[in-house]
Amino acid sequence: MKFICEKQKLQEGISISSKAITGKTTMPILEGIYITATKEGLTLIGSDMDVSIETKVEANVLEEGMLVIDSKIFGEIIRKLPNSQIIIETLENEIMQITCEKSVFNLVYMNGEDYPEIPKINENLSVEVQQSILKSMIRGTSFAIAQDETRPILQGILFEVKDKNLNLVALDGYRLAIRNEFLDNDSNIEVVIPGKTLNEVSRILEDVSEIVKITFTNNHILFNLSNTKIISRLLDGKFVNYSSLLPQEHKISIDVKKQNLQNCIERASLMAKDSNSNLIKLDVQDDTLVITSNSQLGKVREEVSVNLQGESIQIAFNSRYLLDVLKNIEDDEVVLEMTSGVSPCVIKCKNNDNSKYLVLPVRLLR
Structure with a gap:
């Protein structure tokens, strides 16, 4: 040679x-x-x-x-x-x-x-997505992949093509991340891709409008970029029925500027770092959201203006879970939907319906 x-x-x-x-x-x-x-x-x-x-x-x-x-x-x-x-x-x-x-x-x-033979993929059943869109979708869900190995299926991301939509879904038992985009394809596909694979795919994808062709078999998936092919095994098993986890209604809706909320939570979380739960408390009264955190290090109080529809509420969260969501939302304004201080909080963009996130609250001892 x-x-x-x-x-x-x-x-x-x-x-x-x-x-x-x-x-x-x-x-x-x-x-x-x-x-x-x-x-x-x-x-x-x-x-x-x-x-x-x-x-x-x-x-x-x-x-x-x-x-x-x-x-x-x-x-x-x-x-x-x-x-x-x-x-x-x-x-x-x-x-x-x-x-x-x-x-x-x-x-x-x-x-x-x-050298072991690489799996051969017959490129029959395939979908095509813009590189920039797929990269954004992976980034917007991969943070919610389960890290522990007790439920291997949750270490992957659901890749679902249904009703002319591409849905990427990840959950770890504490939060749920859903991203969807219109896809001009009538296929019905439901596979679970290892999170590790999609993170590598994301690093190779570029923020360009060029197409990536994605092909499926029963056991493998192929991402075909112009000069690069990524082949991965799929995870065995059935993914969680994620739609059943989403609340069908809510009693409280809070509109807030995303960056203002993110900045306040980041500062408040500085006081929560000495505990594993990263606990912060949210108290919404009228049009003000008060964020507090107490620890051995001291305490902090932050205020942010919001638009509240519904009753006032007190609720607590792991700050890291909220920040992961806010950092990956691409809209300037977000909506938080809740029913009570112990029920899940749904976070979504105000001006775009292509993403939805669910975060479980932390139960406070009375």
Whole structure:
């Protein structure tokens, strides 16, 4: 194998493909990047068997071939080389030589034929979404993925295509995040994608209007960007019936400027940090929301103007759960809907119906 490639292009390809390499494997070959060189250019693959990322890199291939090279040392070497052309070729005794200007590295490589086969996806059932929209939807839900392993299905995000809508849903038992966008597609799809996969997808997606094609099988999902493919296994099992968790009615509605509320909660939460619950109390009277927090460190009181419809209410929350929601809402004004101090709070945009969040309150000891 022998090829010539621009350093920046090769470095970008290594960065993308190595996102799937976790280092938590009993197969040493999976700690490497699988490189194939053909007349069309280079293909780089990284995988941990659950997630595989394949990306194409422009190169002048003088001699075709394939090999596997340790991703960590290869990535470090390429990153530190001058911004110039790199020549990579295989020598005898499974040695790969990297030459760039006056730098020469000789590395031991592994046999490409020993690399596990990547799942083949038949691209029949598919949907298409703008990259920027999908990136925003993942960002707006992934924070609510369950972190504990007692219910594996909740470590994923529900990816649902229904009634010409794409819905992404995540919940962890304390909060629920729903994002939806119109999708001109009549398919009915319901799969659960590991949260880890979607976070990697989000890092590769760009804030552009270009399309990402998403294809499904019974066990896998494929995200096809122009030069990069991400293949992931799906989680087994049925996701929670999330629509049954949403209250059908409310007695209290509070309109508030999102940034004002977020700033007040961020300041109030400084006093709540010495407890695991990050407890803050909200007291709504007329058109004023008072936020307080008491701890061994001291106490704090914040006020923010609101528009209240309904009765006054006192309710307490884990401040982190509220802040996660507010940081991911893209509207300037939010609406908080409640029924009592012990029932869930629904938070949504005032001027946009593409997101809905539910947060459970903390019960206060009387």
